[in-house]
Amino acid sequence: MRDRYPDYDVADKRATPSWNDATRTALDQRLAVHPGPRFLDAAAFATLQALCGRILPQGERTHPVPLAAYVDEKLWLDKRAGFRNAELPPLREAWQRGLAALEAEAQRAYGRGFAALDPASQDALVGRMAAGGLHDPAWGDMPCALFFAERVMAEIPRAYYAHPSAWNEIGFGGPASPRGYVRLDFDKRDPWEAAEAQPGREAEARKANSRVGR
Amino acid sequence: MSDFEASTPLARDGRAPNVFREGGWTPMRQYSETEEVDFAIVGTGAGGGTLAARLAEKGFSVVAFDAGPFFRPLEDFASDEESQSKLYWLDERIVDGADPLVMGGNNSGKCVGGSTVHFAMVSLRFRPEHFKARTLLGYGADWPVDWREMWGYYDQVERALSISGPLSYPWGPARPAYPYRPHPMNACAQAMAVGCEHMGMKWAPMPLATVSAPRGESPPCVQRGFCRFGCSTNAKQSALVVWIPRALKAGAEVRDLAMVGRVELGSGGQVTGLHYHREGAWRFQKAKNVVVAGYAIETPRLLLNSACPDAPDGLANSSGLVGKYLMTQPNQGVFGRTKEESRWYKGPPILCVSEHWNYCDDKNFPGGYTLMSQGPMPQEWVNIQVGARKLWGSDLRHAMLDYNHMVGMKVVGEGLPSVHNSVTLADEVDQYGLRIPRITYSWTEGDKALIAHSMDQMQGCLEGANATDIFRQEQDTNHLNGTARMGDDPRTSVVNPDGRTWDHPNLWVCDGSTFPTTGGVNPSLTIQAMALRTADRIEALAARGEL
Ligand SMILES: Cc1cc2nc3c(=O)[nH]c(=O)nc-3n(C[C@H](O)[C@H](O)[C@H](O)COP(=O)(O)OP(=O)(O)OC[C@H]3O[C@@H](n4cnc5c(N)ncnc54)[C@H](O)[C@@H]3O)c2cc1C
Ligand code: SF4
DSSP states (O other), X not given: OOOSSTTOOGGGGXXXXXXXXXXXXXXXXXXXXXXXXXXXXXXXXXXHHHHHHHHSOOTTOSSOXXXXXXXXXXXXXXXXXXXXXXXXXXXXXXXXXXXXXXXHHHHHHHSSOGGGXXXXXXXXXXXXXXXXXXXXXXXXXXXXXXXXXXXXXXXXXXXXXXXXXXXXXXXXXXXXXXXXXXXXXXXXXXTTSOOOOOXXXXXXXXXXXTTTTO | OOHHHHOOOSSBTTEXXXXXXXXXXXXXXXXXXXXXXXXXXXXXXXHHHHXXXXXXXXXXXXXXXXXXXXXXXXXHOOSOTTGGGGGBOOSOOEEESSSOOOOGGGTOBOSTTGGGGTSOOBOOOOOGGGGBIIIIISSSOBOSSOHHHHHHHHHHHHHHTTOBOOSSOSSSSOOOOOSBOOOOOOHHHHHHHHHHHXXXXXXXXXXXXXXXXXXXXXXXXOOOOOGGGOOTTXXXXXXXXXXXXXXXXXXXXXXXXXXXXXXXXXXXXXXXXXXXXXTTEEEEEEEEEEEEXXXXXXXXXXXXXXXXXXXXXXXXXXXXXXXXXXXXEEOOEEEEEOXXXXXXXXXXXXXXXXXXXXXXXXXXXXXXXXXXXXXXXXHHHHHHHHHHHOOOTHHHHHHHTTGGGEEEEEEEXXXXXXXXXXXXXXXXXXXXSOEEEEEEOOOOHHHHHHHXXXXXXXHHHHHHTTXXXXXXXXOOEEEEEOSSOBOSOTTTOSBOTTSBBSSOTTEEEOSGGGOSSOTTSOSHHHHHHHHHHHHHHHHHHHHTTOO
16 A cells, blocks of 8 residues: 555654644553454454454554454443344444354355455455354344444444544544644645655655754 | 543542633532432533533532533633543444444534534524424424414523624514624635525525624634534633533533532432543532433433333333434535535535525425535544545545535534434443443435435536536435433323423423424524523422422
8 A cells, every 4th residue: 555644644643733732641542442353252352353353454564453452442332322123132242243254154155264265255254244144053132244344344433533543544534623724725744744755756755844843 | 541531530629620710619508418409400511511501500409520621711711622532421322223323523522511612603593394394294293382482582592602793684584683794705615605696595604603703701712613512712602602602601510520420319200410530530519400411322321221110211201202313413514525625624624514404395305404514524534435435545545636616515413313213221320330332323205305305406506616527425414313202291291392391390301402393503502592482481380480
């Protein structure tokens, strides 16, 4: 993936007026997430890690965002979304059952665990889950498409885009309190915002991005 | 549980948090539980917070309860989507129906100040005719109040919140200039304006409840864009920084982290007070009047959970309509890509408005709608990508790379009242042992027609603004109304025009649940206007000995 905002690191702004104490504390906690698992057992956690790897593949990263750790933390805290579809069991049970069912589907289709499958086979199963095409008894009365839409896709992408690495990737300004922003028009950037690299002019963007924390 | 939920109440021992000072306190009058206070109010949001301030200012003794914590924005609010989920009502609710509602963060607040702590500050008046939609326009229901009276209260709320808006407003009858100048429109709002011109619609800078110049202890907005996750500078004129300080100053008591579980019915159809859970124990507050202001899910839930032998179907429910006619507002969006950088995370998220389709009656669907610009934060944005485009895998990561080049619009539509959309009680109980709500929702055919129309209009606007790769977000809702509707017939409504329940003369409702229709605009200005009206009516009734 082309690096659109080369050398931009939102954390460079940590000591600037764009971050207040509450923000620093919140992000310190985020980055210090327990590696897990604390709630799931080792097998379910391995399935979850493999699933996260397909929902948001991070093959190029040396330090991938630990998505499974965030999901496990949520389960450990039983931090619910504030609602659930009548056809879904509560948060913890939905994940335990959904991950076990995905594992059963992998065994049934390929004779191997989900985590041990090659990415193409994993994607095939995820695609069938999204389309409502998985029916192993392990799902019980939980529709697989609903588990995918309301749990998998509600929780894994949110965890990724709560992480500074993701903000750097998409050029998001990140925390902005109390300073906020000044330039609001099209193609206008405050000096503390990410600079997008135009093809052939990456060096300019690098230079601008190295200064966002000044 | 998060460290926040474990914390103890702050409003106690004769003082409450001063929202304008880190670590600051403000003196607070307190009432004993055995003292029969004039008003015990459940909920401190747009309805309850406003009413608490006005009743206390009129000399009544008031205790206002909120299930959530009492924040000091300057020290408690991070500039961060994920951690600010501490503002939301995240207790379990069951959703079903053909179009199950999305609750949680996108929906209701749980803190002193209620949902106004994370609302988007859009502050619009109903079109006058929308108060009489049944009679004048042939759909929905009529409000038992006159629009001219409401416009007087709108004037008052707009001044109380120092709404920042345009000098002249393009739609509807003449109104005073907004107290403060409008906020500058960001790139996304500018794209919408271009699109509106292309479509032949008028547009205006959005009237917002965040100050564009200093006011009292609020500094001007710094365009940081995290408004829907709590305003850490106090520029936003939420109930937490406007009405709650006024309520405290006038002698009201606020009890934070106090979940009301049941309103007690005494003899003769009068309520006697309420049971609430605070610091690990159930307590009882005596009151001459109880006002329920918990928003359109928790209000009916509390009334239903208060069932007792003399009111076996729940309080105020002789009509059978408590929990019925739940309304939400269509909140679909259309999004597109621009060659230029839009960086739509800057500025309050909604900076441009068009009320064209509220005021134009040449259309093939019931109800009206407002169009507005958008500026989602990354977590919100990925939710939209995932929900609307069904993306996952590297497709999703690639699509998200265009974040800084997106523009978009949303509709806030007049969702129609239907008796089939409802809040009932599920068998499951929450952490307090109270039955949780079941929320049943399906669009009506009229809603579907309105949604389809609005999406075509938004698509036209974005095309006119030269956006490419346009896509539609077909499902989204916001704002909740109905469930304790007001009217002038006890058989077809729960409360009278004053918010007084027909069944129990000293039990009142003052929040979004009393709306007979949603109107084509966001509801909070109208909720606050109604709360001001209720306060005036209570004062007048008290003066006549009719309370
Ligand atoms: C993301 C978002 C954006 C929004 N943007 C806008 C906007 O731009 N413009 C607009 O006009 N509207 C907006 N709204 C809607 C607006 O915030 C609400 O309509 C309004 O706040 C509702 O007022 P209320 O008094 O009915 O309830 P709330 O403001 O939600 O207050 C209810 C309070 O009651 C408390 N409570 C409930 N039950 C109990 C109980 N049993 N015991 C104790 N306390 C209880 C809750 O904790 C809460 O604090 C938005 C809403 C959301 C979610
Ligand atoms: S943009 Fe303005 S209103 Fe919104 S959070 Fe920032 S300062 Fe507050």
